[in-house]
Amino acid sequence: MNSYADYVPVFKALSDETRLKIIDMLSCGEMCACDILEKFSISQSTLSYHMKILTESGLVNGVRDGAWMRYTLRIETTEEAINFINYITHDKDDCICKQSSCKVCTEEK
Amino acid sequence: MNSYADYVPVFKALSDETRLKIIDMLSCGEMCACDILEKFSISQSTLSYHMKILTESGLVNGVRDGAWMRYTLRIETTEEAINFINYITHDKDDCICKQSSCKVCTEEK
DNA sequence: AACTCATATAGACATTTGTCAATGTGATTT
DNA sequence: AAATCACATTGACAAATGTCTATATGAGTT
Numbered sequence: 553m554n555s556y557a558d559y560v561p562v563f564k565a566l567s568d569e570t571r572l573k574i575i576d577m578l579s580c581g582e583m584c585a586c587d588i589l590e591k592f593s594i595s596q597s598t599l600s601y602h603m604k605i606l607t608e609s610g611l612v613n614g615v616r617d618g619a620w621m622r623y624t625l626r627i628e629t630t631e632e633a634i635n636f637i638n639y640i641t642h643d644k645d646d647c648i649c650k651q652s653s654c655k656v657c658t659e660e661k
Numbered sequence: 662m663n664s665y666a667d668y669v670p671v672f673k674a675l676s677d678e679t680r681l682k683i684i685d686m687l688s689c690g691e692m693c694a695c696d697i698l699e700k701f702s703i704s705q706s707t708l709s710y711h712m713k714i715l716t717e718s719g720l721v722n723g724v725r726d727g728a729w730m731r732y733t734l735r736i737e738t739t740e741e742a743i744n745f746i747n748y749i750t751h752d753k754d755d756c757i758c759k760q761s762s763c764k765v766c767t768e769e770k
Numbered sequence: 771a772a773c774t775c776a777t778a779t780a781g782a783c784a785t786t787t788g789t790c791a792a793t794g795t796g797a798t799t800t
Numbered sequence: 801a802a803a804t805c806a807c808a809t810t811g812a813c814a815a816a817t818g819t820c821t822a823t824a825t826g827a828g829t830t
Contacts, residue, residue: 673817677817677818679818703818703819703820704819704820704821706819706820706821706822707818707819707820710817710818710819711818714817725826725827727826727827727828728826728827728828729827
């Protein structure tokens with residue numbers, strides 16, 4: 553992932569309480585949709601919608617196993633998200649504000 | 662911050678490309694709104710809207726200095742967000758799925 | 771006091787989001 | 801092949817989001 557826009561879907565996926573709880577549940581290990589559904593008072597279609605957002609963001613891996621979908625966390629993506637947060641919140645030589653003559657950051661302090 | 666819901670506004674704040682860029686700019690140090698505005702092709706009111714979301718999420722600190730608003734990053738919040746991501750993505754004894762007899766995680770593996 | 775500069779707020783609007791009930795699809799079972 | 805189970809998709813809808821123009825507020829300047 554290279555650009556700011558690449559991380560927008562990841563943080564969007566993280567910005568819903570239900571999805572945060574689903575991620576937490578998956579930290580225990582693999583689960584199928586029906587297992588997850590039992591823990592929430594939402595409809596099956598709503599869960600399917602959330603799982604789509606989670607898998608499309610790369611935070612969750614979903615593989616079909618017969619009739620079931622087996623979901624697991626994709627730790628690489630969460631690690632990338634953490635690295636990205638660290639990156640944008642710490643000073644660096646190629647900071648966006650130092651590009652194309654940013655008046656603020658290139659002036660003597 | 663204690664609950665899942667506490668982090669939703671933080672990730673919501675992070676799930677917009679413009680706001681990610683603003684955070685990146687602030688990693689260089691303090692900036693006022695007009696400095697930030699120069700780097701974007703958005704209206705002044707739109708920037709004001711984004712700064713409100715960033716400050717209310719706790720990611721950015723804004724202090725008035727006469728007519729100016731001086732914005733800085735609030736690293737504690739980003740660190741808390743990172744800790745939270747790590748927390749929910751790694752197995753733990755008090756995992757949500759281990760509460761109130763979760764059928765999946767309490768069964769023998 | 772009037773003016774200007776920096777920022778906030780209000781109102782309008784199109785788009786996106788989260789939710790559901792209903793239905794479709796594909797796999798397993800009978 | 802018919803029925804059932806697990807999940808996805810569709811259509812509808814209210815609420816939230818991101819954007820703008822216009823206007824308000826509040827601070828400094830003339």
